[in-house]
Amino acid sequence: MISGPDLTVDVGRLTLHNPVLTASGTFGYGLEYDDFFDVATLGGICTKGLSLEPRAGNPPDRICETAAGMLNAIGLANVGVEAFCRDKLPTLRARGVTVVANIFATSVEEFVELARRVDREPGIAALELNVSCPNVAKGGLQFGVDPVAAARVTAACREVTRLPIWVKMSPEAGDVRAVGRACEEAGADALSAINTIRGLAIDVETWRPRLGNKTGGLSGPALKPIALRIVWELAHAVKIPIIGIGGIATADDAIEFLLAGASAVQVGTASFADPLASKRVLDGVAAYCARRGIAARDLVGRMIG
Ligand SMILES: Cc1cc2nc3c(=O)[nH]c(=O)nc-3n(C[C@H](O)[C@H](O)[C@H](O)COP(=O)(O)O)c2cc1C
Known part of the structure; x- marks a missing residue:
């Protein structure tokens, strides 16, 4: 039997069977995509941001298309952590899906409560702090x-969970390296980079903003060079692993992030246009590694120059 390339990667103490995950908020709770492909074949899925109580989110419209991307202001609509643990997680667990729970709160105390709650659940591989x-x-x-506020959230969650903690970086931080270093010192196991960046779009017929929330987060291909630059900077600023996110739609995009220093990647907006995007990216990375006779982990941080 001919064996395929070694796609396993280490994200701190967590070994993923391949480096391709889906990004929070762009892949529901994972099971929505099960009709398209076996989501357990991915390196993992990050859940929609979970809060203590269910959230309705922002008023419509909540998304609009822009050149090379989209703006969203969903406002973290979600079923709440209890409903997730009760209704979604058991199926994900039974199906062998690697689940990263993305959590969101408005205070340090709420973050701690969420981390404690999720820590009790078998079948969660890591916690991603939004x-x-x-x-x-x-x-x-x-x-x-x-940096101080991000570190405070990280340290407080660190005290109440044994799960690996990934902290999601904002491209809007003045000095994202300082935020990353502060989170590393506070006990983060990895940094996810990046979240969206605020933008605005206006309807020229009505003169109104196109989103109910006025501004929204820009995602998609427009974000990719910024995300790559931040991943590369963070990879040189911290010792913990980086998970690359931002405009990844093809295997080549993912490979760029690995070369820039990411140990794994997340596919986000691309899943809206093509529900099979993450699987396509994974298959393409596997084909690339096979063609070059290289293991996925050996691409990490190997940009020359
Ligand atoms: C509609 C939508 C909802 C999102 N919801 C979340 C969320 O709940 N939590 C989070 O950490 N990031 C959320 N994000 C950010 C993505 O996970 C990702 O960081 C960002 O979109 C950049 O990746 P992309 O260009 O591949 O989409 C959301 C993005 C979009 C487009």
Whole structure:
């Protein structure tokens, strides 16, 4: 039997069977995509941001298309952590899906409560702290752009969970390396980079903003060069692994992120246009590694120059 390339990667103490995950908020709770392909074949899925209580999110419209991307201001609509643990997680667990729970809160205390709650559940591989959502009035950016505040959330969660903690970086931080280093010192196991960046679109017929929330987070291909630059900077600023996110739609995109220093990647907006995007990216990375006779882990941080 001819064996395929070694696609396993280490994200700190967590070994993933391949480096391709889906990004929070762009892949539901994973099971929605099961009709398209076996989501357990991915390196993992990041859940929609979970809060303590269910959230309805922002008023419509909540998404609009822009050149080379989209703006969203969903406002973290989600079923709440209890419903997720009760209704979604058991199926994901039974199906062998690697689940990263993305959590969102408006205070350090709520983050701690969420981390404690998720820690009790078997079948969660890691916790991703969303300290960088630009579409909510409270929480979100208030933590992610400030090294002290981001570290405070990280340290407080570290005390109550044994799960690996990934902290999601904001491109809007003045010095994202300082935020990354502060989170590393506070006990983060990895940094996810990046979340969306705030933008605005206006309807020229009505003269109104195209989103109910006025501003929204820009995602998609437009974000990719910024995300790559931040991943590369972070990879040189911290010792913990980086998970690359931002405009990844093809295997070549993913490979660029690995070469820039990411140990794994997340596919986001691309799944809206093509529900099979993450599988396509994974198959393409596997084909690339096979063709070059290289293991996925040996691409990490290997950009020359
Ligand atoms: C509609 C939508 C909803 C999102 N919801 C979340 C969320 O709940 N939590 C989070 O950490 N990031 C969220 N994000 C950010 C993505 O996970 C990702 O960081 C960002 O979109 C950049 O990747 P992309 O260009 O591949 O989409 C959301 C993005 C979009 C487009």
